[in-house]
Amino acid sequence: MKLAKFMTSVAVAAGLFAGPAAAEDMRIALVVKALGIGFFEAAAEGANEAAEELGGVEIIYTGPTDTTAEGQIEVINSLIAQNVDAIAVSSNDTDALVPTLKKAMQRGITVVSWDSGVAEDGRQAHLNPSSNALIGNMIIKLAADHLPDGGEVAVLSATTTSTNQNIWIDEMNKVMGDYPGIEVVSTVYGDDLADKSYREATGLMQSHPELDAIIAPTSVGIVAAAQAVADAGKIGQVNVTGLGLPSEMAGAIESGASKSFAIWNPIDLGYSATMLAHQLATEAATAEPGAEISIGRMGTITLDETNSAAMADPFVYDSSNIDAFKDIF
Amino acid sequence: MSLAENTTRSIPDRLRSPLRSKVVSWETLLLGVAIGIFVFNSLASPYFLDAWNLSDATFNFTEKAMIAFAMALLIIAGEIDLSVAAIIALASTAMGVAMEMGAGTPVLVLVGLGTGLLCGAFNGALVTKLGLPSIVVTIGTMSLFRGISFIILGDGAFRGYPSDFSWFGQGYVFWVISVELVIFVILAIFFGILLHKTNFGRAVYAIGNNPTGALFSGIRVDRVKMILFLMTGLMAGLAAVCLTSRLGSTRPSIATGMELEVVTMVVLGGVNILGGSGSIPGVVIAAFVMGLVTFGLGLLNVPGIVMSIFIGLLLIGVIALPRLWAMWRKS
Numbered sequence: 193m194k195l196a197k198f199m200t201s202v203a204v205a206a207g208l209f210a211g212p213a214a215a216e217d218m219r220i221a222l223v224v225k226a227l228g229i230g231f232f233e234a235a236a237e238g239a240n241e242a243a244e245e246l247g248g249v250e251i252i253y254t255g256p257t258d259t260t261a262e263g264q265i266e267v268i269n270s271l272i273a274q275n276v277d278a279i280a281v282s283s284n285d286t287d288a289l290v291p292t293l294k295k296a297m298q299r300g301i302t303v304v305s306w307d308s309g310v311a312e313d314g315r316q317a318h319l320n321p322s323s324n325a326l327i328g329n330m331i332i333k334l335a336a337d338h339l340p341d342g343g344e345v346a347v348l349s350a351t352t353t354s355t356n357q358n359i360w361i362d363e364m365n366k367v368m369g370d371y372p373g374i375e376v377v378s379t380v381y382g383d384d385l386a387d388k389s390y391r392e393a394t395g396l397m398q399s400h401p402e403l404d405a406i407i408a409p410t411s412v413g414i415v416a417a418a419q420a421v422a423d424a425g426k427i428g429q430v431n432v433t434g435l436g437l438p439s440e441m442a443g444a445i446e447s448g449a450s451k452s453f454a455i456w457n458p459i460d461l462g463y464s465a466t467m468l469a470h471q472l473a474t475e476a477a478t479a480e481p482g483a484e485i486s487i488g489r490m491g492t493i494t495l496d497e498t499n500s501a502a503m504a505d506p507f508v509y510d511s512s513n514i515d516a517f518k519d520i521f
Numbered sequence: 522m523s524l525a526e527n528t529t530r531s532i533p534d535r536l537r538s539p540l541r542s543k544v545v546s547w548e549t550l551l552l553g554v555a556i557g558i559f560v561f562n563s564l565a566s567p568y569f570l571d572a573w574n575l576s577d578a579t580f581n582f583t584e585k586a587m588i589a590f591a592m593a594l595l596i597i598a599g600e601i602d603l604s605v606a607a608i609i610a611l612a613s614t615a616m617g618v619a620m621e622m623g624a625g626t627p628v629l630v631l632v633g634l635g636t637g638l639l640c641g642a643f644n645g646a647l648v649t650k651l652g653l654p655s656i657v658v659t660i661g662t663m664s665l666f667r668g669i670s671f672i673i674l675g676d677g678a679f680r681g682y683p684s685d686f687s688w689f690g691q692g693y694v695f696w697v698i699s700v701e702l703v704i705f706v707i708l709a710i711f712f713g714i715l716l717h718k719t720n721f722g723r724a725v726y727a728i729g730n731n732p733t734g735a736l737f738s739g740i741r742v743d744r745v746k747m748i749l750f751l752m753t754g755l756m757a758g759l760a761a762v763c764l765t766s767r768l769g770s771t772r773p774s775i776a777t778g779m780e781l782e783v784v785t786m787v788v789l790g791g792v793n794i795l796g797g798s799g800s801i802p803g804v805v806i807a808a809f810v811m812g813l814v815t816f817g818l819g820l821l822n823v824p825g826i827v828m829s830i831f832i833g834l835l836l837i838g839v840i841a842l843p844r845l846w847a848m849w850r851k852s
Contacts, residue, residue, distance in 0.1 A: 227824050227825060227826060228826065252822050254822055254824065254825075255824075255825065256825050257824075257825035257826050257828075257829055258777065258778060260774065260777050260778070261768060261772070261774075261775070262764075262768075262775075262776065262777075262779075263825065265580075265767075265768075266581055266815060266816075266819060267819060267825070269577045269578070269580065269581075269816075269819070270816060270819030270820050270822075272577065273568045273569075273571070273573075273574035273577060273578075273816075273819075273820060274566075274568050274820055274822075275568065285678075285768075285770070285772055285774075286678070287678055287680045287768070287769060287770035287772075288768035288769065288770050288772065288775075290769060290770075291687070291691055291767065291768065291769050311680075
């Protein structure tokens with residue numbers, strides 16, 4: 193597969209496939225932080241899925257070799273030169289891409305950012321994988337789903353000053369009323385260090401013998417907590433959940449230390465970014481605050497005052513789908 | 522000085538090789554490659570032959586080439602500076618600090634150039650005063666300069682440079698002729714004359730061929746080397762001004778990995794990595810070759826990694842060719 197891909201690239205380089213595809217095709221460029229990253233390869237898969245669904249759309253999946261802003265600018269310059277219809281970029285630098293992307297927009301190219309955004313002047317709209325409110329709700333829901341009769345849960349966070357985690361925990365606390373019987377007994381901080389997170393998780397189980405679940409909204413903490421639960425022989429009693437990466441969590445799902453966890457789905461993200469770019473490029477939708485834009489199977493997004501939108505709830509991974517995703521990211 | 526003048530006739534600009542003396546020079550070979558790539562690109566992509574697109578393509582190499590000119594002289598003299606990309610990061614960060622303190626465009630440019638010059642002086646002093654090998658010194662300062670930048674900025678960024686500052690990296694002098702392209706041409710002429718037409722240039726070759734011999738010929742070897750490090754630092758500072766202006770912002774990761782692209786450009790231009798030979802016209806053509814290859818392949822949406830393979834093969838090919846030619850002639 194890799195070899196075939198490489199050979200195709202070489203063939204393209206040799207000019208065998210020279211010239212653009214059918215002129216009437218709309219060309220949407222999916223520019224990623226760097227090529228060869230599983231997460232972005234999966235996003236490209238989603239983009240191609242969107243292109244097939246839409247019809248008459250050609251996806252140009254491209255990006256620099258390293259995650260540099262300069263490399264992305266070279267790529268974007270060549271896309272401007274080809275006069276593509278739309279550019280959807282996950283940027284390496286919020287600010288450095290702005291002058292180049294402005295130039296793209298001046299030449300009539302639709303520009304959206306996704307995943308990792310660009311400053312407002314440099315794009316028409318930005319698609320976040322999720323929103324703080326959705327994440328806050330998801331992490332408590334993951335724990336509550338396996339506790340129909342209520343129970344004690346504890347939070348293992350990153351550092352006390354981690355902006356993202358603090359916002360998510362705040363959002364979680366706001367919706368606790370929706371989950372009667374669930375009680376957050378403690379919040380501890382593992383500082384996003386594997387060993388400290390492990391010790392904190394072990395400490396939680398000792399000080400709260402009735403503990404039913406540990407919520408770790410950090411990819412370091414969730415892995416460490418799962419390990420701590422397994423080592424304490426409490427698999428089945430304490431469920432570890434939160435936000436993590438499928439590649440790192442596959443073992444914990446298999447052992448049962450974690451029944452499920454969540455993170456964005458890169459396939460959905462690439463699909464939605466393409467849909468959004470297509471909607472704006474065909475002028476089926478306008479990028480303005482409050483605009484409701486349909487993004488195919490993912491439903492509808494609403495742009496906020498900065499023309500940003502949240503795609504969906506974080507995607508839930510469990511024993512039914514972990515094998516398909518553990519090799520991706 | 523009279524000794525240096527006498528050497529004018531005795532040390533050739535280029536090492537004699539069978540290929541070069543008999544058939545073509547390195548520069549002609551490279552020029553052929555450049556023209557080949559140009560023709561190939563025009564045929565392969567309908568977007569290539571467009572004045573604005575070609576103008577955009579020059580940004581792929583102008584900043585690197587500015588440094589490559591000074592680096593060529595440094596490498597010919599038998600030294601190297603691997604800290605140039607880190608100097609860009611530090612100079613850009615210094616400009617950001619100055620901007621936060623309310624400096625206008627002229628001051629920003631001076632801060633950028635001045636930081637480059639200071640970094641060059643630091644490298645040069647370590648090499649000439651302490652007699653340390655430049656490759657080790659500049660691998661060290663590469664981490665040092667960028668490290669300072671990371672300490673100042675962390676994961677933050679400087680943005681909000683004055684609008685007239687954007688002239689250097691985004692401005693045009695005339696039609697599609699960008700400011701950076703004009704700077705590139707002026708520097709090419711300046712360094713071409715400096716290396717090929719002055720006593721200083723002769724001294725650079727002499728040092729690269731035989732530093733001890735050069736010393737005994739009355740050339741102030743350390744002084745020449747110091748000047749070369751200062752020039753390389755200054756050019757990195759100038760590249761920092763252009764790049765910062767083009768990006769409109771500063772992050773400590775700016776220009777990551779650029780030092781290797783600069784060295785590649787210099788070596789592709791026919792400069793002997795061991796010192797002693799090379800020419801500025803060669804580096805100019807190499808700059809165009811690298812710019813045209815990356816832009817042309819970019820237009821065909823060839824993944825960056827395949828581009829790197831291309832550049833690598835090109836480099837090995839162009840360097841191996843004269844050697845293979847010589848072996849073939851012998852047998």
